[in-house]
Amino acid sequence: MQHIVCYSGGHSSALVALDVAHRYGTKNLVLLNHDMHFSVEHADIKRFKREVAELLRVPITFANRRNATQDQFDVCVESGAFKVNNGQELCTARLKTEPFMEWLGANASQDDSTIYYGFDANEQDRIQRRAGIMGAQGWKTDYPLIWMERKHESTEALGIPRPCTYSVFKHGNCIGCLKAGWQHWYIVYCTRPDIWLKAKWAEDEIGHAIHWDGDQPVYLEDMEPKFAAMKAAGIPATEHIPHQRFWAQANKIVQINAIQESLPCECTHG
Numbered sequence: 105m106q107h108i109v110c111y112s113g114g115h116s117s118a119l120v121a122l123d124v125a126h127r128y129g130t131k132n133l134v135l136l137n138h139d140m141h142f143s144v145e146h147a148d149i150k151r152f153k154r155e156v157a158e159l160l161r162v163p164i165t166f167a168n169r170r171n172a173t174q175d176q177f178d179v180c181v182e183s184g185a186f187k188v189n190n191g192q193e194l195c196t197a198r199l200k201t202e203p204f205m206e207w208l209g210a211n212a213s214q215d216d217s218t219i220y221y222g223f224d225a226n227e228q229d230r231i232q233r234r235a236g237i238m239g240a241q242g243w244k245t246d247y248p249l250i251w252m253e254r255k256h257e258s259t260e261a262l263g264i265p266r267p268c269t270y271s272v273f274k275h276g277n278c279i280g281c282l283k284a285g286w287q288h289w290y291i292v293y294c295t296r297p298d299i300w301l302k303a304k305w306a307e308d309e310i311g312h313a314i315h316w317d318g319d320q321p322v323y324l325e326d327m328e329p330k331f332a333a334m335k336a337a338g339i340p341a342t343e344h345i346p347h348q349r350f351w352a353q354a355n356k357i358v359q360i361n362a363i364q365e366s367l368p369c370e371c372t373h374g
Contacts, residue, residue, distance in 0.1 A: 114276030
């Protein structure tokens, strides 16, 4: 049996790798990763996934888009859209889903493989959706973070600190995630002006906004004076303030119709 861990570089996916290795050994363990461009995947995430793999003595297997120099904005501009026809973010489809399915088709057997995801007991909807999508294509999935008997709760206990990005973000998403809400993008505005500018470039090139508030597009350029006022007022750039409280603070400064709280990308698995 081939045990394929969706190994994102996030803490949850590392715990999945550790628990699968503990239960089944490492002989047939695959740590399958999409190695994102260094501009949007922090160097400390790359450090983290390397150290966990070295602890397990299992090499990381990469399933990447052929043009590895492209980030989420590049692939969207190349295709002239932020979403594909089914409504999925185009970056997820091009950078993750397509290379993932291509790798499975070439290297795995549906009869002799299980794919492991880092969704926990609080993500039952995501578990059901992922199990349904993959099951309809003939693939077996499992979710070690909901196993009754688990071995590992943190990588720190093994001497491996989780990525420093968790001090600000709650998930291991790309910085400038196209699925993220305004709280994430406020952090981008405050801490990564290079990514903010590239995202504005992508909106200009495509002619559409990344974000829609209800049925209205809202361009990043339109948010700049509001975010500047928030920053000047000392609103912390973090995802660790709960969504409602964060916007209650912000709306004392400016009025923003906050779109959904930032969620983990379907392919980051924590």
